Amino acid sequence: xxxxxxxxxxxEALKREGVQVIFGYPxxxxxxxxxxxxxxGTIKHILVxxxxxxxxxxxGYARASGRVGVCLAxxxxxxxxxxxxxxxxxxxxxxIVVFTGQVPTALIGNDAxxxxxxxxxxxxxxxxxxxxKDVKDLPxxxxxxxxxxxxxxxxxxxxxxxxxxxNAKAEFNYxxxxxxxxxxxxxxxxIKQIEKAYHxxxxxxxxxxxVGGGAVISGAHEEVRELAELIxxxxxxxxxxxxxxxxxxxxxxxxxxxxxxxxxxxTMANSDLILAIGARFDDRVTGKVDAFAPHAxxxxxxxxxxxxxxxxxxxxxxxxxxxxxxxxxxxVIADNGRPTETWKExxxxxxxxxxxxxxxHPLGYKKDPNVIKPQFVIETLYGMTKxxxxxxxxxxxxxxxxxxxxxxxxxRSILSSGGLGTMGYGLPAAIGAQMAFPDRLVIDIAGDGSxxxxxxxxxxxxxxxxxxxIVILNNRFxxxxxxxxxxxxxxRYVATDFTFTPDFVKIAEAYGATGLRATRPDEVEDVLKxxxxxxxxxxxxxxxxxxxxxxxMVPAGxxxxxxxxx
Amino acid sequence: MKxxxxxxxENNPGALSRIAGLFSGRxxxxxxxxxxxxxxxxxSHLTLTTSGDDLxxxxxxxxxxxxxxxxxxxxxxxEGAYVEREMALIKVKAEAETxxxxxxxxxxxxxxxxxxxxxxxxxxxxxxxxxxDAVVELLKPIGIKEIxxxxxxxxxxxxxSL
Numbered sequence: 001x002x003x004x005x006x007x008x009x010x011x012e013a014l015k016r017e018g019v020q021v022i023f024g025y026p027x028x029x030x031x032x033x034x035x036x037x038x039x040x041g042t043i044k045h046i047l048v049x050x051x052x053x054x055x056x057x058x059x060g061y062a063r064a065s066g067r068v069g070v071c072l073a074x075x076x077x078x079x080x081x082x083x084x085x086x087x088x089x090x091x092x093x094x095x096i097v098v099f100t101g102q103v104p105t106a107l108i109g110n111d112a113x114x115x116x117x118x119x120x121x122x123x124x125x126x127x128x129x130x131x132x133k134d135v136k137d138l139p140x141x142x143x144x145x146x147x148x149x150x151x152x153x154x155x156x157x158x159x160x161x162x163x164x165x166x167n168a169k170a171e172f173n174y175x176x177x178x179x180x181x182x183x184x185x186x187x188x189x190x191i192k193q194i195e196k197a198y199h200x201x202x203x204x205x206x207x208x209x210x211v212g213g214g215a216v217i218s219g220a221h222e223e224v225r226e227l228a229e230l231i232x233x234x235x236x237x238x239x240x241x242x243x244x245x246x247x248x249x250x251x252x253x254x255x256x257x258x259x260x261x262x263x264x265x266x267t268m269a270n271s272d273l274i275l276a277i278g279a280r281f282d283d284r285v286t287g288k289v290d291a292f293a294p295h296a297x298x299x300x301x302x303x304x305x306x307x308x309x310x311x312x313x314x315x316x317x318x319x320x321x322x323x324x325x326x327x328x329x330x331x332v333i334a335d336n337g338r339p340t341e342t343w344k345e346x347x348x349x350x351x352x353x354x355x356x357x358x359x360x361h362p363l364g365y366k367k368d369p370n371v372i373k374p375q376f377v378i379e380t381l382y383g384m385t386k387x388x389x390x391x392x393x394x395x396x397x398x399x400x401x402x403x404x405x406x407x408x409x410x411x412r413s414i415l416s417s418g419g420l421g422t423m424g425y426g427l428p429a430a431i432g433a434q435m436a437f438p439d440r441l442v443i444d445i446a447g448d449g450s451x452x453x454x455x456x457x458x459x460x461x462x463x464x465x466x467x468x469x470i471v472i473l474n475n476r477f478x479x480x481x482x483x484x485x486x487x488x489x490x491x492r493y494v495a496t497d498f499t500f501t502p503d504f505v506k507i508a509e510a511y512g513a514t515g516l517r518a519t520r521p522d523e524v525e526d527v528l529k530x531x532x533x534x535x536x537x538x539x540x541x542x543x544x545x546x547x548x549x550x551x552x553m554v555p556a557g558x559x560x561x562x563x564x565x566x
Numbered sequence: 567m568k569x570x571x572x573x574x575x576e577n578n579p580g581a582l583s584r585i586a587g588l589f590s591g592r593x594x595x596x597x598x599x600x601x602x603x604x605x606x607x608x609x610s611h612l613t614l615t616t617s618g619d620d621l622x623x624x625x626x627x628x629x630x631x632x633x634x635x636x637x638x639x640x641x642x643x644x645e646g647a648y649v650e651r652e653m654a655l656i657k658v659k660a661e662a663e664t665x666x667x668x669x670x671x672x673x674x675x676x677x678x679x680x681x682x683x684x685x686x687x688x689x690x691x692x693x694x695x696x697x698x699d700a701v702v703e704l705l706k707p708i709g710i711k712e713i714x715x716x717x718x719x720x721x722x723x724x725x726x727s728l
Binding site: 123182183306308313 | 575576580587591621624625628629633634636637
C-alpha cells in the first residue's frame with residue numbers, strides 16, 4: 001500500500017465518512033489540513049468568523065440533517081473557542097466531530113506558541129476525545145471518532161492532530177471494521193422489560209407520554225404517534241422533544257416544564273403512569289423533585305443507562321434505542337388485543353380532566369393594540385409558514401415564546417440549545433441547517449441580547465449567500481434574566497437593561513443584507529411577509545413590549561404545580 | 567456506605583484522568599485509587615474506593631461504564647466475599663529504648679522492617695485497611711516521621727474474576 005501523509009488521510013477519511021461540508025477557521029497549526037482540503041477540492045469548507053460559530057454550525061447541520069457535523073479549528077485559541085459549541089452539542093447529544101490542530105509533538109508540554117491541552121480541556125464535555133501522536137493511528141482514530149459520535153447516545157468527539165503528524169506519512173487503511181471492546185451501546189431493549197411496561201399500561205388510569213430529544217434523535221416520531229393513537233394517551237414534550245409528535249395533533253398537550261403549559265404540567269403531576277421516551281427528567285422539567293408526580297409509576301426508555309434513575313426513581317428501566325423500544329411496545333400492546341376504543345373508554349375520565357385544565361389556563365397573552373407583543377410575532381410567523389420552516393432559536397425569552405407559540409409538526413424542525421442554554425447558538429446553527437437544506441426556509445428567532453453574541457456570523461451567511469431570515473424580538477433587555485429580577489429580586493434590573501442597542505436594520509445593511517423594522521402591532525404582518533418574500537438574508541427587527549414575561553412559569557425550586565400564570 | 571470498585575480500563579493515555587475527572591466533575595468522592603497494568607498490557611486494573619447511598623453508587627457505576635475507555639466495572643463489595651489489601655511504609659523514630667518495642671510489634675502484626683538507620687526503622691505493613699490503621703495508631707506514640715500508603719487493591723474470592 002502506498003504511503004500517505006496525515007493531511008491526505010484526513011481528507012480521504014472525511015470523504016469515506018460521506019462528509020460534504022465542514023465549518024472552520026484556519027491557523028498555523030491547521031494550515032496543512034486546509035491545504036490538503038483545497039488540493040482535493042471535493043469537500044466544501046465554510047469559513048466562519050469565530051470558531052464558536054463553526055462548532056454551532058456543525059451542530060445545527062447535524063441536528064437538521066441527522067448526519068455528523070464536522071468542524072475544524074487551529075490549536076490554542078482556535079481550539080478553546082470551540083469549547084462552548086462542544087459543550088452545547090454534548091448536553092443535547094448532537095453528533096459532531098471537531099478537528100483541532102496542535103503544535104508539533106516535540107513541542108507538546110513546552111508552553112509553545114498557541115499550545116493548549118485541548119484534550120484535557122474538553123474531556124468533561126466530549127463523549128470521547130483523542131490526541132493523535134502517531135500518524136499510523138490517524139485513520140483508525142478518525143474512523144472511531146465518527147463511529148462514537150453517531151452511535152449510542154450521540155455526542156461530540158474531538159480529534160487533536162499535531163502539525164508534524166499532519167505531514168508524516170504512513171499506510172492508509174480505512175477498511176478495517178471498527179470494534180471498540182470497551183464501547184458497546186445497548187440498542188435492543190429487553191423484551192421482559194417491555195412486557196413489564198405493558199403490564200403497567202393495562203392497569204393505569206391516568207397515563208402520559210413524556211417525550212424528549214431522544215425520540216427525535218432515534219427517529220421515533222412515527223412510533224410515538226402510533227403508540228399515542230393506539231392507546232389514546234396524552235403526549236407532552238420537552239423543549240428538545242418538540243416535533244417528535246405533531247404540535248397540532250389533538251393528543252398533544254404541549255410542552256412541559258418551567259415554561260410548559262399549565263395543562264401539560266398538571267397532567268404530568270397527576271398522572272399515575274409516566275412513559276418517558278428519550279427524556280432525562282431535567283430539573284427544568286421536574287421542578288422540585290420531591291414533589292414530582294407523586295402518584296406515578298415511571299417507565300423510562302433511554303439509550304444511555306446513566307440517564308435512568310439519575311434524577312427520579314424509575315419503576316421500569318428500559319435501556320435501548322427509543323424507536324426499537326416503542327416498536328416492541330406497540331407490538332406487545334397490539335398483540336394483547338385491547339382495541340383503541342377500549343383504551344379510549346378507560347381513559348375518558350382522564351381526558352375530561354385534561355381538557356378542563358386546558359380550558360382553565362390555555363396558553364395566552366394579553367393583547368395590546370399599541371405595542372408589539374412577542375407572542376403575536378411568533379403566532380403570525382407560524383400562520384405564514386405553517387411549519388414548513390426550520391426554526392433555530394437563541395436562548396432566553398425568544399426561545400420560550402417560540403417553543404410555546406410556534407407549532408412544530410415534524411422532527412428536526414426546531415434547533416435550540418436546550419441543555420446548556422447557549423446564547424449565540426441560533427445564527428450559526430441556522431447557517432448549518434441552511435447548508436444541510438439549501439432549499440428550505442430557515443429562520444433564526446433571536447433576542448437583541450443573544451443575536452449580539454455571534455453576530456459576526458452574518459458575514460459567513462452573506463459570503464455563502466444563505467437566505468436565512470432572522471427575527472429579532474428587541475426589548476432592549478436581557479429579557480429572561482430581567483424577568484427573574486422582576487419576579488424574585490424586587491425589580492432590581494441589575495446589568496440587564498441594554499441602554500445601548502445597535503440599529504439592527506443598519507447592521508443588516510452594513511453586511512449587505514436587508515433590514516426591516518416593525519414598531520407597531522399593525523406593521524408586524526407586513527414586515528414578516530416582506531421579510532419572508534425578500535430573497536437573501538433578511539433581518540426583521542420587532543421592537544416589542546419591554547417588560548413582557550414568559551408565562552406560565554414554574555419558579556426555580558418549586559413544584560411544577562406551583563405555576564405563575566399570565 | 568463504603569464501596570470498593572474494580573475497574574478494567576483501556577491502557578490509553580488520559581484514561582485515568584477521565585475517571586478521576588468524572589468523579590470531580592460530578593461531585594463524587596474518591597477515597598483511594600490504585601492502578602496498574604494487568605497481564606494483558608493493553609488493559610489496566612484500577613481499584614477505587616468511594617462511598618455513597620445506593621443511588622449514588624448506581625450512578626457512579628453507570629457513569630464509569632459510559633466512558634468509552636472503560637471495559638468493565640465490578641462492585642466487589644456487592645459481589646460477596648472479597649479480599650482487600652493496602653500497603654503502607656512507615657518511617658518511625660527508633661531510639662535505643664524503643665527499638666525492641668518496635669520489633670516486637672512488627673512481629674505481632676507480621677510487618678517487615680525494610681530499612682534501618684541509626685535513628686529510624688522503616689516498616690512495611692500489608693493488610694486490610696483496619697490492620698494498617700491499628701499499626702499506625704500503635705506507632706504514633708513512638709513517633710512516626712513519614713508515612714506512604716498505596717490505597718486499597720481488591721479482588722473477589724473464589725472463581726469470580728473480572
